[in-house]
Amino acid sequence: MVRFENVGLRYGLGPEILRDLTFAIPAHSFQFLTGPSGAGKTSLLKLLFLSLRPTRGLVNLFGYDISLLSKEEIADLRKRIGIVLQDFRLLDHMTTYENVALPFRVMGRDESSYRKEVIDLLKWVGLGERMDALPPILSGGEKQRAAIARAVISRPQLLLADEPTGNVDPTLGRRLLRLFIELNRSGTAVIIATHDITLMDQYEARRLVLHQGRLHIYE
Amino acid sequence: MSSVDDRGLLVDLGEDRPQLPAQARIVSPIVPRASIAGRALVAVVAIMTFLASITTGGVLLVSESAAEWQSEVSSEITVQVRPKTGRDLERDIALVTEAMRAQSGIVEVRPFTKDESSKLLEPWLGSGLSFDELPVPRVIIARVQPGTSFDLNALRNRVTQVAPTASVDDHRAWIERMRSMTGATLFAGFGILLLVIAATIISVSFATRGAMAANRPIVEVLHFVGAGDRYIANHFLRHFLQLGLEGGVIGGGLAMLGFGFSESIANWFSGTPVGDQFAALLGTFSLRPLGYIAIALQAIVIAAVTGWAARRTLFATLASID
Numbered sequence: 001m002v003r004f005e006n007v008g009l010r011y012g013l014g015p016e017i018l019r020d021l022t023f024a025i026p027a028h029s030f031q032f033l034t035g036p037s038g039a040g041k042t043s044l045l046k047l048l049f050l051s052l053r054p055t056r057g058l059v060n061l062f063g064y065d066i067s068l069l070s071k072e073e074i075a076d077l078r079k080r081i082g083i084v085l086q087d088f089r090l091l092d093h094m095t096t097y098e099n100v101a102l103p104f105r106v107m108g109r110d111e112s113s114y115r116k117e118v119i120d121l122l123k124w125v126g127l128g129e130r131m132d133a134l135p136p137i138l139s140g141g142e143k144q145r146a147a148i149a150r151a152v153i154s155r156p157q158l159l160l161a162d163e164p165t166g167n168v169d170p171t172l173g174r175r176l177l178r179l180f181i182e183l184n185r186s187g188t189a190v191i192i193a194t195h196d197i198t199l200m201d202q203y204e205a206r207r208l209v210l211h212q213g214r215l216h217i218y219e
Numbered sequence: 220m221s222s223v224d225d226r227g228l229l230v231d232l233g234e235d236r237p238q239l240p241a242q243a244r245i246v247s248p249i250v251p252r253a254s255i256a257g258r259a260l261v262a263v264v265a266i267m268t269f270l271a272s273i274t275t276g277g278v279l280l281v282s283e284s285a286a287e288w289q290s291e292v293s294s295e296i297t298v299q300v301r302p303k304t305g306r307d308l309e310r311d312i313a314l315v316t317e318a319m320r321a322q323s324g325i326v327e328v329r330p331f332t333k334d335e336s337s338k339l340l341e342p343w344l345g346s347g348l349s350f351d352e353l354p355v356p357r358v359i360i361a362r363v364q365p366g367t368s369f370d371l372n373a374l375r376n377r378v379t380q381v382a383p384t385a386s387v388d389d390h391r392a393w394i395e396r397m398r399s400m401t402g403a404t405l406f407a408g409f410g411i412l413l414l415v416i417a418a419t420i421i422s423v424s425f426a427t428r429g430a431m432a433a434n435r436p437i438v439e440v441l442h443f444v445g446a447g448d449r450y451i452a453n454h455f456l457r458h459f460l461q462l463g464l465e466g467g468v469i470g471g472g473l474a475m476l477g478f479g480f481s482e483s484i485a486n487w488f489s490g491t492p493v494g495d496q497f498a499a500l501l502g503t504f505s506l507r508p509l510g511y512i513a514i515a516l517q518a519i520v521i522a523a524v525t526g527w528a529a530r531r532t533l534f535a536t537l538a539s540i541d
Contacts, residue, residue, distance in 0.1 A: 049443075051540065072447050079445035089440050093251035097243045106446040111245050119243055131243045150444065 001027040001158065001189055002048065007057030009043055018043060019213040021057070025158070025191065030184045032200045033193040035210035041193040042086070044210065045160045048191065049083050050074050062157070079107065082151035082188075084161040088143045090135040096146050097122065097131040103154040118153060125149050125179065126172070140167040148176060152183050159183060161192045165199055177202055249441070250458040256433035257462055260525070263426040264466025265473075267419040268521050272474030272514040274415045278408035279510045285401035289394060290365065296325075296374070298359040301384040311382035312357055318377045319361050324369040327362040420524050427459060427528035431536065438536050448537050455533050456526050463525025467518030474514055478506045 002025035009018040017040045025031070025048075033041055046052040047059065050066060059066045061077060069077070082103075090099045098105075100122060104114040122131055125145040135143055144167045151159060161180070165173035177199060184190045191208075194200065200207065207218040251257075300315055302308045312330050319328045331339070336357050363369045375387045434455070441451050482505045488494030 051442075072449070075442075075445060075447035078443075081445075083443055085443070089436070089443060091437055091440055094247045095243075098245050098247050101245060102440070103444045105245065105249075106441065106444050106450060115243070 001025055001062060003058075003060040004047075005058040005060075007047065007054045007059060009040070009047060009052065010055050016055070017213055018047070018054075018210075021215050023208065023215055023217060025189055027157070027189055028184065028187055029206065030181070030190045030203070031192075031206040031208055033191055033208045033210065034195065034200065037195075039210040040213060041210055042162055044215075045083070045162055045191070045193055048158070048160055049081055050078055079103070079154070080157045082154065082156035082159045084144075084147050084151045084159075084164050086162045086166065088135075088147040090138075090143055090146055090150075092135050095132050095134060096127055096138065096142075099135065099146055100149045100153055102150060107154070114153075118149075121149050121153055122146075125176075141169070141172060144168055145172070145176070148179065152179065152188075155183070155186065156188055159188050159190045161190070163194055163196075164192060165194065165196055170198070173199060174202060248458075249454045250434060250437060252458075254430075254433065256430035257458075260423075260426045260430045260459075260462050261466040261469070264423055264463055264521060264525060265469040267415075267422055268467045268470025268518050269474050270470075271412075271415045271419050271517055271521070272471050273477065274408075274412045275513055275517060276474060276478050276506050276510055278405065278412050279513065280506060281401070281408055282405055283507065285397075285405065288397060289401070294363050294365050295390065296361045296363060296369075296371075297388045297390070298361065298378060299356045299386050299388065300359065300382055301356045301386075302354045303384045306382075306384065308357060311384065312359065314381040315378050315385050316359055318381050319359065319374065322370075322374050322377065324364050324367050325361050325374075326364050328359060329361075330359040331357060333357070419521060423463070423521060423524050424528040427463075427525050428532045430459070430462070431455070431529055431532040435536055438533065439540055442537070442540050448534070451537065452530065452533055456530055459529035460522055460526040463522030464518075466525075467522045470521075471514050471518035475511055478510070482506070 004021045004023050007018065007021040008016050010016045021044070033044065035041055043052065047054060048061075050061070053066075062080060064073075064077065066074065066077075090096075091102070094102070097118060101111070101114060101118045104118075105111075119128075119131065122128055125148065127142060127145055127149070130138060130142055130146075133142075135146070138146065144164065148161070148164055151161070159180070164180070165176055168176065173196070180190050180192060181203060192199075209216045209218065298315055298319065300308065300311050316328055316330050319325055333355070336355055339358070340355065371387065371389055378385045378387055438451055438455070441454075485494065485505070
């Protein structure tokens with residue numbers, strides 16, 4: 001589903017922060033992406049989300065060579081990817097419900113076709129009573145859960161999560177991991193970037209370790 | 220504590236919280252309507268549209284008044300008959316009047332009486348004097364048919380034939396002076412108008428960029444949830460055009476009200492000495508419908524500038540995200 005071949009990335013004229021990345025993410029797979037701070041985890045997630053273009057190498061996503069795609073085609077591909085960012089990126093003028101329903105709204109779907117789905121997911125992540133709350137009054141953990149719910153609501157083929165359990169207690173962390181595992185079982189490939197060794201130890205999965213710009217894979 | 224309401228929704232029943240049914244409906248627009256940056260943009264657009272409209276209206280008023288003066292004065296000819304020993308002034312006046320009436324192109328001839336001619340001198344000599352002893356020239360005013368080429372030399376020859384002391388004045392020198400004065404005024408007016416329009420475009424563009432920058436997080440989130448550039452652009456352009464139109468309607472509307480109000484004031488004072496002086500100097504102070512249309516068009520153009528600046532900033536933002 002995702003194939004990187006000799007991919008390199010540098011910002012401007014700076015040094016290459018990702019070097020010779022060659023790996024594949026099979027469909028329905030589950031993996032942790034880890035490595036020390038500054039190793040380039042977030043940059044690799046941005047490459048996978050098509051927010052960054054590689055400075056060299058080939059990136060093939062869902063069977064498309066991304067260097068040949070137009071902006072609109074890339075936007076269409078991005079609808080098949082869900083992303084959870086470290087800083088949540090919730091819209092402050094929208095309620096939790098509206099934030100989570102945003103991917104469906106952008107797709108142009110009628111609200112009645114997804115309302116129940118959104119409410120069920122919000123209840124599942126423990127935000128059933130916070131559906132009408134605005135993000136500024138949510139706690140860090142609640143924002144985290146809302147951001148995860150928004151990323152998974154449209155059942156993406158690929159889910160990217162950057163430190164998804166960074167702001168929640170261990171119990172909720174386990175519950176969120178269960179959500180990712182459930183999603184993976186229903187067919188979504190999942191990549192979780194994390195420092196949290198306890199989290200990784202809870203689930204046997206492939207580990208992609210970034211170190212000094214190079215990727216080491218532990219099956 | 221929580222419970223499920225009749226629609227199957229989870230309802231907050233916390234002790235200290237009001238028991239409100241969960242709404243869970245999409246009611247918020249993609250781009251928030253009331254933001255500080257948005258309100259500031261509306262204020263900037265309204266103020267600049269008001270200033271641009273006042274300038275446009277002012278330039279149009281001056282231009283209309285100048286055209287009115289020129290058409291009035293250029294359609295008038297004054298013949299002055301000076302008294303001379305040995306000539307009968309009244310007879311000369313009658314002959315000149317007759318000769319003028321016979322000239323083609325002249326539609327109205329009005330000889331001033333002795334009293335009327337004397338009254339013309341009153342502002343300079345006072346009203347207590349007897350003008351009988353003074354050699355006061357007599358004036359005959361003629362109106363020329365507007366839009367016809369009038370043969371002034373033929374009239375001059377004819378008039379001096381019947382009365383050698385008569386002189387014909389078509390106000391050409393005065394009109395030339397007035398034309399150059401009004402031309403300079405209009406030139407300055409258009410210069411100021413161009414500067415105001417340039418200032419409007421620049422300030423509205425920068426205010427729009429500022430407001431767009433405040434919305435960057437929204438653009439990024441829409442981008443992350445898979446919205447295409449067109450989807451994002453449609454929402455933001457509609458929003459900013461709306462803000463621009465809102466500001467334009469406020470600024471342009473206030474300017475129109477201002478012009479309408481000053482026209483009413485001028486009407487209230489018409490017929491009074493002050494009103495007449497004012498009207499003689501500045502014209503009727505009424506903006507024609509074309510002026511109002513120009514102000515409305517200006518407001519639309521300023522709204523379009525807002526949309527254009529938003530579009531430029533938006534695509535720059537999207538390019539930087541990608």
